[in-house]
Amino acid sequence: MLVLKIENKNHIELQFLSEPSDINFGGKVHGGMMMKWIDQAAYACAVQWSETYCVTVYVGGIRFYNPVQIGHLVKMNARIIYTGNTSMHIAVDAFSKPVDKNKFVKNTHCVIVFVAMDTETNKPKTVPPFIPKTDAELAMNHYALRLMELRKSIDEEMSPYISR
Numbered sequence: 001m002l003v004l005k006i007e008n009k010n011h012i013e014l015q016f017l018s019e020p021s022d023i024n025f026g027g028k029v030h031g032g033m034m035m036k037w038i039d040q041a042a043y044a045c046a047v048q049w050s051e052t053y054c055v056t057v058y059v060g061g062i063r064f065y066n067p068v069q070i071g072h073l074v075k076m077n078a079r080i081i082y083t084g085n086t087s088m089h090i091a092v093d094a095f096s097k098p099v100d101k102n103k104f105v106k107n108t109h110c111v112i113v114f115v116a117m118d119t120e121t122n123k124p125k126t127v128p129p130f131i132p133k134t135d136a137e138l139a140m141n142h143y144a145l146r147l148m149e150l151r152k153s154i155d156e157e158m159s160p161y162i163s164r
């Protein structure tokens with residue numbers, strides 16, 4: 001069961017129960033499943049914003065703070081925090097809680113970059129610009145810019161191991 005809440009066009013929220021089939025060898029939710037949900041939430045956010053098919057181009061530093069228990073309610077929050085010409089930088093926060101409790105606990109956070117695609121040419125397509133308005137949006141926009149700067153040195157460090 002998936003609940004999908006659309007508040008603003010730059011924001012999407014998914015809520016669902018973690019299922020027995022999501023389990024890892026230690027009895028909790030598999031890290032790979034969390035990554036799939038992060039990708040799905042960000043994909044829905046990117047498509048909602050760009051109104052076209054989108055692909056993941058980059059996922060930054062996923063850190064799991066707390067394990068997710070099977071049978072808990074999972075909440076995935078995805079919001080556009082920066083747009084380039086064809087890319088959308090999306091902050092994803094994952095939370096979970098026992099169904100009968102009120103307070104969600106944050107399990108992970110990451111920034112994921114999607115590129116909008118022209119399905120006819122199979123080439124990247126221009127996206128509508130995201131213009132931050134609130135203080136919170138401005139702070140996240142600056143955060144995205146700082147991460148982009150940091151990524152340059154990470155990309156340089158990793159370049160010997162990437163052949164295209």
Ligand SMILES: CC(C)(COP(=O)(O)OP(=O)(O)OC[C@H]1O[C@@H](n2cnc3c(N)ncnc32)[C@H](O)[C@@H]1OP(=O)(O)O)[C@@H](O)C(=O)NCCC(=O)NCCS
Pocket residue numbers: 055056057058083084085086087088113115123124151155
């Ligand atoms: C997405 C894809 C079509 C882009 O092609 P490309 O030749 O790299 O195109 P560009 O160089 O023009 O980059 C497109 C955008 O991606 C961004 N981008 C590329 N590498 C990036 C990185 N490491 N981090 C963040 N953004 C990145 C560029 O900055 C550009 O954004 P902008 O237009 O807003 O400036 C191509 O990389 C691709 O097909 N990747 C595989 C996607 C996929 O299959 N994902 C599923 C997971 S396997």
